[in-house]
Amino acid sequence: xxxxxxxxxxxxxxxxxxxxxxxxxxxxxxxxxxxxxxxxxxxxxxxxxxxxxxxxxxxxxxxxxxxxxxxxxxxxxxxxxxxxxxxxxxxxxxxxxxxxxxxxxxxxxxxxxxxxxxxxxxxxxxxxxxxxxxxxxxxxxxxxxxxxxxxxxxxxxxxxxxxxxxxxxxxxxxxxxxxxxxxxxxxxxxxxxxxxxxxxxxxxxxxxxxxxxxxxxxxxxxxxxxxxxxxxxxxxx
Amino acid sequence: xxxxxxxxxxxxxxxxxxxxxxxxxxxxxxxxxxxxxxxxxxxxxxxxxxxxxxxxxxxxxxxxxxxxxxxxxxxxxxxxxxxxxxxxxxxxxxxxxxxxxxxxxxxxxxxxxxxxxxxxxxxxxxxxxxxxxxxxxxxxxxxxxxxxxxxxxxxxxxxxxxxxxxxxxxxxxxxxxxxxxxxxxxxxxxxxxxxxxxxxxxxxxxxxxxxxxxxxxxxxxxxxxxxxxxxxxxxxx
DNA sequence: GCGATGTTTCGGCCGCGGCCGAAGCATCCC
DNA sequence: GGGATGCTTCGGCCGCGGCCGAAACATCGC
Numbered sequence: 294x295x296x297x298x299x300x301x302x303x304x305x306x307x308x309x310x311x312x313x314x315x316x317x318x319x320x321x322x323x324x325x326x327x328x329x330x331x332x333x334x335x336x337x338x339x340x341x342x343x344x345x346x347x348x349x350x351x352x353x354x355x356x357x358x359x360x361x362x363x364x365x366x367x368x369x370x371x372x373x374x375x376x377x378x379x380x381x382x383x384x385x386x387x388x389x390x391x392x393x394x395x396x397x398x399x400x401x402x403x404x405x406x407x408x409x410x411x412x413x414x415x416x417x418x419x420x421x422x423x424x425x426x427x428x429x430x431x432x433x434x435x436x437x438x439x440x441x442x443x444x445x446x447x448x449x450x451x452x453x454x455x456x457x458x459x460x461x462x463x464x465x466x467x468x469x470x471x472x473x474x475x476x477x478x479x480x481x482x483x484x485x486x487x488x489x490x491x492x493x494x495x496x497x498x499x500x501x502x503x504x505x506x507x508x509x510x511x512x513x514x515x516x517x518x519x520x521x522x523x524x525x526x527x528x529x530x
Numbered sequence: 531x532x533x534x535x536x537x538x539x540x541x542x543x544x545x546x547x548x549x550x551x552x553x554x555x556x557x558x559x560x561x562x563x564x565x566x567x568x569x570x571x572x573x574x575x576x577x578x579x580x581x582x583x584x585x586x587x588x589x590x591x592x593x594x595x596x597x598x599x600x601x602x603x604x605x606x607x608x609x610x611x612x613x614x615x616x617x618x619x620x621x622x623x624x625x626x627x628x629x630x631x632x633x634x635x636x637x638x639x640x641x642x643x644x645x646x647x648x649x650x651x652x653x654x655x656x657x658x659x660x661x662x663x664x665x666x667x668x669x670x671x672x673x674x675x676x677x678x679x680x681x682x683x684x685x686x687x688x689x690x691x692x693x694x695x696x697x698x699x700x701x702x703x704x705x706x707x708x709x710x711x712x713x714x715x716x717x718x719x720x721x722x723x724x725x726x727x728x729x730x731x732x733x734x735x736x737x738x739x740x741x742x743x744x745x746x747x748x749x750x751x752x753x754x755x756x757x758x759x760x761x762x763x764x765x766x767x
Numbered sequence: 768g769c770g771a772t773g774t775t776t777c778g779g780c781c782g783c784g785g786c787c788g789a790a791g792c793a794t795c796c797c
Numbered sequence: 798g799g800g801a802t803g804c805t806t807c808g809g810c811c812g813c814g815g816c817c818g819a820a821a822c823a824t825c826g827c
Contacts, residue, residue, distance in 0.1 A: 301545050307541035308541035308542025311815080328774080336817090339817070340817070343776095363773085382540065383541075434665070435671070482672075482710070548786095565802095576789095576806080581785090598795060599794095
C-alpha cells in the first residue's frame with residue numbers, strides 16, 4: 294500500500310501546473326535559479342519557492358547553491374526520462390480526446406520536434422534516426438539492461454571523439470549507462486544515459502549541433518547535417 | 531504551454547491516492563467492476579464512480595459494459611507501461627529519501643518481485659531473465675522501434691506455440707508490437723507489447739505459469755520452472 | 768557596516784476537489 | 798410488474814493546498 298502512496302505522491306507532485314511548468318522548463322538539463330523558474334511558471338517567487346522545496350525533498354530536483362543564487366536542476370536522468378515519457382502519453386491522450394488540436398504546426402514546434410535536449414542528451418527525429426542507424430549498423434544493442442555498445446560501436450565512438458568513460462574495460466552494464474528513453478514527439482526510443490550524454494557532448498564539441506539560447510531546441514549545423522548523415526544515416530530533413 | 535497542461539492533468543489524475551489505488555489494482559490486466567474498485571481503493575461507491583468517470587474520459591481507463599455491471603480496465607499497454615515505470619521511480623525516490631523502508635522482505639512481496647502481471651504480460655525477475663535470454667540468443671533485438679523478432683526468434687516462438695499474429699509476413703514495426711517496459715521491481719526492461727502478451731498467453735496455456743486468484747502475482751509451476759530454464763536460461767530461484 | 772538583490776518563511780485568503788449520504792437510473796431475476 | 802442489485806448523479810460539507818504580500822534571512826558589492 295505504501296507503494297501506492299509514493300506513486301500518488303510523485304504523480305501529485307508533477308500534477309500541479311506550476312510544478313509541471315518548472316519541470317518541463319528544466320528538461321533542457323540546465324540549472325536555473327528560483328527566480329527564473331518563478332517567471333517560467335508564471336507565479337511569484339514565494340509560490341515558486343514552496344514548489345521548489347517540495348520537488349527538492351522528494352528528490353525530483355537537485356540543488357546547487359552558488360553565492361546568493363540557488364540553481365535547481367532535474368535530479369537525474371531517470372526523472373527526465375519519466376517526464377519525457379509522461380509528456381508522450383499525455384500528448385497522445387489529449388489528442389485522442391480531441392482536447393488539443395495537433396499543436397505541431399508552428400515553425401518553432403517543428404524545430405523542437407526535429408532536435409531538442411532531453412535533460413543531457415538529444416531527442417527528437419534526429420535522435421531517433423541516430424538510434425536507428427547505430428542499431429542497424431550493429432554498433433549498439435538495446436537489451437533488458439538498457440543497452441550495450443558492441444566492439445564496432447566502441448570503435449565508432451572513439452573515432453568520433455566521444456568520451457564515454459573509457460576507463461572501463463568490460464562492457465558496462467548499469468541501466469543508466471545507456472538508457473532507452475521514450476521520445477515524446479516521436480513515440481519511439483532514443484539513446485539516453487551516459488552514452489546519450491557523451492554523444493551529445495561530442496557532437497556539440499565538434500560543432501555539429503548548437504543549442505538555442507533559450508528552451509530545449511537544438512539546431513543542427515550544416516556540417517552536422519552532413520556528418521550525421523555520413524555516420525548514422527540521418528536524412529537531411 | 532498546452533503540453534504542460536495536459537502533462538499536469540494526467541499526472542494529477544494519477545496523483546490521488548484513491549485513483550492510484552484503482553490504477554494499481556487494475557495493473558493485472560483484469561477488468562473489474564466499479565464496486566470492486568471502490569473496495570480496493572477504500573472509498574464508497576459514489577466516490578469511486580467519480581474517479582472512474584474522470585479516469586475514463588481522460589483515456590487512462592476503458593470501459594466494457596456487461597449487463598448491469600460495468601467493467602473498467604487499463605486503457606492500453608502504454609498506460610500500463612507508464613504506471614509501471616512511475617512506480618519504479620517513485621519507489622526509488624522514497625527509498626532514497628528514507629521515507630519507506632525497503633518493503634521487500636515479506637514472502638508475498640518476494641513472490642510479486644519474482645513474477646507478476648504487468649497489464650497483459652509478465653514482469654519481475656522471471657520476465658527480465660526471459661528478456662535476457664531471448665536477447666542473448668539473438669532471438670529478439672530491442673531497438674528504437676521497440677523491438678524486432680529475428681528469424682531465429684520466430685522459429686522459437688512458433689515452436690513454443692506462441693501465437694503472435696503470424697498473419698503478418700514482414701517483421702512488424704509498430705512500437706506496440708514489442709514494447710520495452712521498465713520493470714518496477716528490477717529497474718530493467720522486460721518484453722511487453724503484443725509479443726509480451728503472446729508469450730504470457732502461451733506460457734499460461736501450457737501450464738508453465740498460473741496467476742493467483744487475487745492480485746498481480748504469478749506463480750511459476752515446477753514444469754514452468756524447468757521449461758523456462760531450458761528455453762530461456764531462467765535460473766530456478 | 769550598509770544598501771541592493773535573491774530567496775525563503777510566515778500568515779491568511781480562497782477555491783478546487785475529495786468525500787459521503789440520499790436519491791435517481793439501469794439492469795436483472797422471479 | 799415488483800423487488801433486488803449495481804452504478805451514477807446530486808447536494809453539501811470540509812480540508813488540503815495553491816496563491817499572494819509582507820517580512821525575515823542570506824549573500825554580494827561597495
